[in-house]
Amino acid sequence: MxxxxxxxxxxxxxxxxxxxxxxxxxxxxxxxxxxxIESRMKRAFPDAFLPxxxxxxxxxxxxxxxxxxxxxxxxxxxxxxxNEYRAENRETVRSRLSGINTPNLLVxxxxxxxxxxxxxxxxKTLTEAILGRIxxxxxxxxxxxxxxxxxxxxxxxxxxx
Numbered sequence: 001m002x003x004x005x006x007x008x009x010x011x012x013x014x015x016x017x018x019x020x021x022x023x024x025x026x027x028x029x030x031x032x033x034x035x036x037i038e039s040r041m042k043r044a045f046p047d048a049f050l051p052x053x054x055x056x057x058x059x060x061x062x063x064x065x066x067x068x069x070x071x072x073x074x075x076x077x078x079x080x081x082x083n084e085y086r087a088e089n090r091e092t093v094r095s096r097l098s099g100i101n102t103p104n105l106l107v108x109x110x111x112x113x114x115x116x117x118x119x120x121x122x123x124k125t126l127t128e129a130i131l132g133r134i135x136x137x138x139x140x141x142x143x144x145x146x147x148x149x150x151x152x153x154x155x156x157x158x159x160x161x
Contacts, residue, residue, distance in 0.1 A: 067103035074108040078134070085134045086141070093134065097127050105130065 007015070042049050069077070077100070084093045097105070105126040109116055114129035121129075 067107045068101075069104040069107045071107070071111050074104070074111045078108060078112060078130075081130075082134050082137050086138050093131070094127075097130060102126065 077096075081093050081096060084096070100108070102123050105123065106121075109121075109126050109129050112130065112133045114126075114133055116125060116129055
């Protein structure tokens with residue numbers, strides 16, 4: 001039986017994988033050498049590397065924008081927004097939230113205990129979380145108000161010793 005001169009698909013895949021591993025190893029080696037050279041250059045010529053450092057203000061929350069809300073301010077604004085939402089002014093609530101800067105929204109979300117899911121949530125996530133808390137507050141107050149309008153139910157709660 002004569003051996004087939006062409007490789008099978010499985011053999012070809014194994015060969016490509018082996019080449020990829022080899023290239024990755026070479027790239028790691030090159031990156032390590034460049035890192036060592038860069039470190040030596042930074043120690044020798046620190047002023048030459050200043051313009052090439054990352055711009056820290058390009059982050060999502062930027063160093064220019066700082067939170068101006070205290071916890072009390074955030075809760076006060078929240079109460080105002082709840083009252084607006086209760087008065088069926090949902091668009092006013094959305095527009096007021098869009099006028100608040102992101103760090104202040106973050107403070108407000110934190111004070112409300114909103115689940116944000118990430119370390120640095122997006123503006124949209126913050127707004128939706130705060131709107132969710134506002135909606136919850138309005139729904140809960142409607143339930144409490146309904147109980148007081150009707151006859152309040154009295155429950156005997158056993159006292160603990």
